[in-house]
Amino acid sequence: MVSDKPNSRRANSTKKKKKRSSRKWFFGLFFTVVIAIVCGIIGYLLIILNGERILSENADKFVLGEPTIIYDMNGQEVGQLADQQNNRDSAEYSEIPKLLMQAVVATEDQRFYEHSGIDLIGVGRALVKDVIARSAVEGGSTITQQLAKNMFLTSDKNFFRKATEASIAVALENKMTKEEILTMYLNRIYLGQGVYGIKAAAKLYFDKDLKDLDLWEIATLAGMPKGPSKYNPISNPDLSKERRGVVLQLMYQQGIITESEMEQAKAVDYEPPANIEQSKKQQYLAFIDYVVDEALQVMPNMTEEELRIGGYSIYTTLNQQAQRAVEAEFADDSNFEKSVDDQKVQGAMVIMDHSDGAIQAIAGGRDYVRKGLNRALVKRQPGSSFKPIVAYGPALETGDYTPQTVLANDKKCFGSYCPSDSKGTTPITMIEAVKESRNLPAVWMLNTIGLNTGIKFANKLGIELTDQDKNLSIALGGLTEG
Incomplete structure (x- = not known):
């Protein structure tokens, strides 16, 4: 007769080892989760405290930034890229059309009314798209974060700046209502042509008060924050119309407008208001526009808004005497052939120092302010x-x-x-x-x-x-x- 007791002992010992192993794995996982939760809570509290600290230190101090200054070949100031005092007109919440607010939210931050300053879902979606594209193609900043950056932060791009931006955004959400945040954002956002805020932009681009804006005009304004220089209808009417279509499509997909309204608004062609030349006071606009475009090429990680309000000094090869002479000659109708229709005969001119290639003057065309198309830069057969x-x-x-x-x-x-x-x-x-x-x-x-x-x-x-x-x-x- 053979006894099975040794086998029973080995089986019991194996079961005990498995039980102890399972218990260790469970407690290890449990404590890992607990530590992660505690670290997350501490991190969130630090974010809130940091944001609250910055807000308390800057109470009622909404810094608009310093304008970037452009200098000529002799070091004399010729213009500022951000004249906020003359190009800003704040609107009350009650003045802003509901449709305009819906358009901006639909385009810039669809979960604006759901998140608390940081849209984790949006950040995750942006990261996925960046990984797929193997480059930064999608932004994850909410409207509140954009406002936080514009109010308190410099244009430096690093982890700490982004973390600070997030902490201020959370603090703003704790202190202000969504309506207050959106109103402040719409009054601070840069919308091209040296203009800040939707009220001033509506006046410049359409010569209208906010309450009188049509759907296509609302969509045009809502599409500009992504690229104010690129998508404003004066500088690039075709790109502006294309961007307007994107905004209208988003509004339709989110049930804000009907398909018929979307198609009608997409089809409208932009015509600048008759008084737009008087609305623009900046001199040497063709040359300065060229300077801005070149600066953004030199510093590709900087937005135009950051350039304009970053307090930079840009030294150029502008010869003011030559530039004034060029603009005077282009303003003289007798220097050009008489047009056979209502469209003026156009031209462009560049004065360059042949010894070093320095550009001293640029004429982008007749009525450059009205058209915004720099014909001196358009490729033509030589x-x-x-x-x-x-x-x-x-x-x-x-x-x-x-x-x-x-x-x-x-x-x-x-x-x-x-x-x-x-x-x-x-x-x-x-x-x-x-x-x-x-x-x-x-x-x-x-x-x-x-x-x-x-x-x-x-x-x-x-x-x-x-x-x-x-x-x-x-x-x-x-x-x-x-």
């Missing part, structure tokens, strides 16, 4: 002005040619390319070819020295040509993009 760049200049540099060299001028085809010239086919010197802007000699010259030589010379001058430009038509200024 035409005959490109002949010395890719043909004659590089030919002279080789040392094989001089201004007196006689160039072929007979009508012929270069492969499938057959340029024409209406001024005859008699051989001509290079200096005469340049003087008379002849086509055939320029193409012949470029073909003779080689496309690579002409393109390399242009590149040395800072003119970057693409592979698509590698053809003889560039001798006459026929570029792919201009």
Whole structure:
């Protein structure tokens, strides 16, 4: 007879070990959760206390920031990017149309009435999109956080700034109602063209009081905070209309407007009010707009609002005498052809110091303030002005040619390319070819020295040509993009 007692002992011992292991795992998990909860509570309390401290230290001190100042080539001030006193007009909560508030919330912070300053769901959604895109493509800041940043913080982007922003947002939510926060936000937000607040913006862009705004105008304003320079209808009417469509679509999806209302508001084309020129007082606007765009390119992590109210000093190559002369000539109708319709004949101009490339004056077009389109920056075909760049200049540099060299001028085809010239086919010197802007000699010259030589010379001058430009038509200024 065989006893099974040893096996029973081993089975009982295994059960006891499993029980002790399960108990250890349970208590370990329990204490981990408890510690995490305690740390979370402590962290939340620290956030609240920090926010309360900042608010108490800055009671009733809503700092609007210092305007960034632009200086000319001699170090003289020529303008400020944020003249808050002249470009701000606060509105009471009762003055703001409900539809405008709904549009802003639908676009900027859909969970505004549900969160307490920090939208954890929104932050999570933004993080997921950033991970998928492998870059920061989605913002997670609530309206309250944006207000907190504008009121108390600098433009420095780091973890502590973001944490402070969150703590102030929570404190603001504890001290103010949602209506007060939204009203303050709408009165502080930058909306392009040097204007702060929706009341001043409605007056500038539409020459209307808030109560008289139509749906498409409301959607236009609500779409601007994401990019005031990019999406304001004066500077970029097409992009503004596109952004307006996004806002209207969000409003429709959230049941604020009907599909019919959405489609009608999407279709409206923007026309600036007649008095908009008098509404803008800043001088040298084309040049200053160019400076702002370049500054934002140099500092890609800075928003335009942060640039405008950051108290920076921007030193430029502006020559005030040249700029005033340019603007005076463009304001003189006698300098331009008479238009056959109501649309003025347009033009653009840049004065540059050829010794160092410094831009001294810019004319973005006639009535630049009204249009906001800087025609000096729009790509156009260079035409005959490109002949010395890719043909004659590089030919002279080789040392094989001089201004007196006689160039072929007979009508012929270069492969499938057959340029024409209406001024005859008699051989001509290079200096005469340049003087008379002849086509055939320029193409012949470029073909003779080689496309690579002409393109390399242009590149040395800072003119970057693409592979698509590698053809003889560039001798006459026929570029792919201009």
